[in-house]
Amino acid sequence: MIPVAIVDDGEADRYLVKRRLARSGKFGELIEFVSGDRFLEEFFDGTPSAYSRSEPLLILMDINMPGRDGFETIEEFSARLAASHRPDNTLILMYTSSLNSKDQQRAREFGVIKGYLEKPMRNNSVDFILGLYNDHCAA
Amino acid sequence: MHELYQYEFAFEVSPVPMLLVSASGEILLTNSLLDDLFEYDAGELIDKKVEILVPESIRKHHPDMRGGYFGKPVKRNMGQGRDLHGITRTGKVIPLELGLDTTIVDGKPCALVVALDISQRxxxxxxxxxxxxxxxxxxxxxxxxxxxxxxxxxxxxxxxxxxxxxxxxxxxxxxxxxxxxxxxxxxxxxxxxxxxxxxxxxxxxxxxxxxxxxxxxxxxxxxxxxxxxxxxxxxxxxLSERVEAENAMARKHQEMSALNEELMQFAYSASHDLKAPLSTIIGLLELCLEDLEEGELDSVSEVLHRTLRIGMRSADKVEGVLEIARVARSPIAAELIDMASMINDIWVDLTGSLDTSASLVITADHDQSVFLEKNTLHVILENLLSNAVRYVDRDKERNIIEVRSRTEDDAIFIDVIDNGIGIPEESQSRVFDLFSRIDERSDHGLGLTLVKKHVDRLGGNISVTSTVGVQTEFSIFLPLQAMRKAS
Missing domain, CATH: 3.30.450.20 (PAS domain)
Structure with missing residues (x-):
């Protein structure tokens, strides 16, 4: 069962992800965050079980959010992860409705971002995620 | 030493008009060219004062000038640097160039004058x-x-x-x-x-x-x-006009570029921010259809309600964008506004349905009403106050929102200060940007954009200073003089 963190300020978007992933039956615990700051706080200061599992944590990251945007959140996440000497056991995917080619370009430039998923979440989006996840685990 | 008769022959063969004048101004000799030039008969000018040939305007001064020349006689042109004229028998004024030289005739100093008619020239x-x-x-x-x-x-x-x-x-x-x-x-x-x-x-x-x-x-x-x-x-x-036109053109070009950039920015933000909810609606409706096929009616109902909420919120957001776009360029009639009562009315509207612990303090150090666009000021204050209420710091014992206003030299200064959660420094520069949302409490990210647009249109200025966890202060300045003119 794949543990999931969804970081998105849109309640309906989080709901969609929850429902889609639940249907596939392959995903386990799903934690929702309304902003990048909340996610960072929880990941580094909280102790949810999802972060300590052996399976990599799937992180679905929105780009346009109030406060820290998706990219800024990931930058901060990588920096803090490196400083904490914790092993990186995550798979980060951008999950956005952004049409901006600059955003897609930027996502490619981030080594830790493994995919760019366009909203809304559909059935084949789940297959896409599973494909990436399995590749990531095999590598 | 010459005798007068010696000149007579020389004068007659001279190709230019000449005359000989004594120190006391008597004409001693003329040639026929000179007689012709001044329209006199041959010999008629002899023994006449030379002033007969001088125009009325300087005739009076001429004897003195003549005397001056004889006092210091050198060969020279007369009246250097000025136009010289002679007057003929019939009163015709002719432009002349005169050459002067002195000579002794019959033992007396005389002036030899060459008069050139320069009418043609x-x-x-x-x-x-x-x-x-x-x-x-x-x-x-x-x-x-x-x-x-x-x-x-x-x-x-x-x-x-x-x-x-x-x-x-x-x-x-x-x-x-x-x-x-x-x-x-x-x-x-x-x-x-x-x-x-x-x-x-x-x-x-x-x-x-x-x-x-x-x-x-x-x-x-x-x-x-x-x-x-x-x-x-x-x-x-x-080239002043050409340069000015070029400058004006360059300025216009710059304005257009800036406007175009702003429009591109707007088109991008708007399309993104308006597309996002549509994507969500599509996603929800797809889910809804699947639920329907599977007979999950409870789920269908829930998804439809969510879809409806997003639809309504989007309509609300589009309305907000339109309101910003509608901010008129031309002023609306100004009227006298009692600031304190306007602020109180807004406060009641904002907090009436809310369970807020915040208290309002109004400080106005002007007794008179101010003369401004009423609706515009209402929109500005309503947005600032609603932000202040939204971002109260629940960890603080007392939440205080203060509005200070003062008038000074035909301008009004309004400060809206709250001891709320504050705005992080890195976000302060973009609070007025379209769709800029600071945290999850933010609404559509349109309110301050609208406020700034109104303030700019009125020729005023708005700025923000804030310390996280301490306070936020929005300061507005609006010229009142402009309002009077506008009305």
Whole structure:
């Protein structure tokens, strides 16, 4: 069962992800965050079980959010992860409705971002995620 | 030593009009050319005072001038630098050039005068001047010493001088200070080369107006050979309007670019921010159809309700964007506003349905009402107060929101201060940007954009200072004078 963190300020978007992933039956615990700051706080200061599992944590990251945007959140996440000497056991995917080619370009430039998923979440989006996840685990 | 008769023959063969005048002003001898010029019969002028030939206007002073000459007789032209005239028997005034020399006749000093009729030359000059005056471009003629010998009307109006101020002055009085020194050399160089050419082809050229203002010009130089020697005619074209037009064009271009950039930004933000909820709605409806096929009616109902909420929120957001777009460029009629009661009304509307612990403090140090666009001020204050209420710091014992306003020199200064959660420094610069949301409490990210647009339109200014966890202060300045004019 794949543990999931969804970081998105849109309640309906989080709901969609929850429902889609639940249907596939392959995903386990799903934690929702309304902003990048909340996610960072929880990941580094909280102790949810999802972060300590052996399976990599799937992180679905929105780009346009109030406060820290998706990219800024990931930058901060990588920096803090490196400083904490914790092993990186995550798979980060951008999950956005952004049409901006600059955003897609930027996502490619981030080594830790493994995919760019366009909203809304559909059935084949789940297959896409599973494909990436399995590749990531095999590598 | 000569005898008078010795002159008689010389006078008759002379190709130019001549006369001999005694120190006391009696005409002793004339030749027929002179008699003809002044329309007298042969010999008629003999023994007459020379003043008979002098125009009325200087006749009175002429004996003194004559006396002066005999006091210090040298060979010279009479009346250097001025136009000389003679008067004929019939009262016709003729332009003359007069040469003077002294001689002794029958033991007495006499003046030998050569009188050249320069009517033709003058006429020719006049035609030239008329033609040059008629020219739209400024024209200045300079002699080999660099002195101005002619300016046309266009030049006088371009440089702001009277004709007599410029005539005889060095051309350098029209040259800007930075090249005044080098100019005589440039001038000398041109005089010796003397081929028509434009001045200073490669760089911007300026001429000096009487007031010291620099005029952008284009100057063409043409050498001319005249009766009085080599001259240079400068044709000066005033480029002020062209330069001004170019500048205006450049400014317009810059404005357009900025506007275009703003529009692109808006189109991008708007399309993204308006597309996002549509994507979500599509996703939800797809899910809904699947739920329906599977007979999950409870789920169908829930998804539809979510879809509906997003639809309504989006409509609300579009309305907000339209309100910003609608902010009129032309002012709305101003009216007298009682600030305190307006703020109180807004406060009641905002907090009536809310369970808020915040308290409002109003400080106004002006007793009178202010004269402003009522609805606009309402929108501004309502947005600022609603933000202050939304971002209260629940960890603080007392939440205080304060509105201070004061009038000063036809302007009103309004500060809205709250001891709420504050705005992180990195977000402060974009609080007024379209769709800029600071945290999850933010609404559509339109309120402060609307406020700023209104404040800008009224010719005012809005700024924010904030310390996280301490306080946030929005400061507005609005000119009141502009309001009065607008009404």
């Amino acid at each position: 003058k006429l020719h000059e006049e035609h030239m001047n008329l033609a040059m005056d008629a020219a739209a471009s400024a024209m200045i003629m300079v002699n080999s010493k660099g002195c101005i010998v002619f300016v046309n009307k266009a030049a006088l109006s371009l440089f702001g001088y009277e004709e007599e101020e410029l005539l005889g002055s060095p051309i350098e009085c029209l040259v800007p200070d930075e090249i005044k020194h080098a100019h005589p050399d440039f001038r000398g160089g041109f005089m010796s080369a003397s081929k028509p050419r434009p001045m200073a082809k490669e760089r911007a050229l300026y001429a000096l107006h009487r007031t010291g203002r620099k005029i952008p010009v284009e100057i063409a130089l043409t050498p001319v050979d005249t009766h009085d020697g080599k001259m240079v005619v400068s044709t000066v074209i005033d």
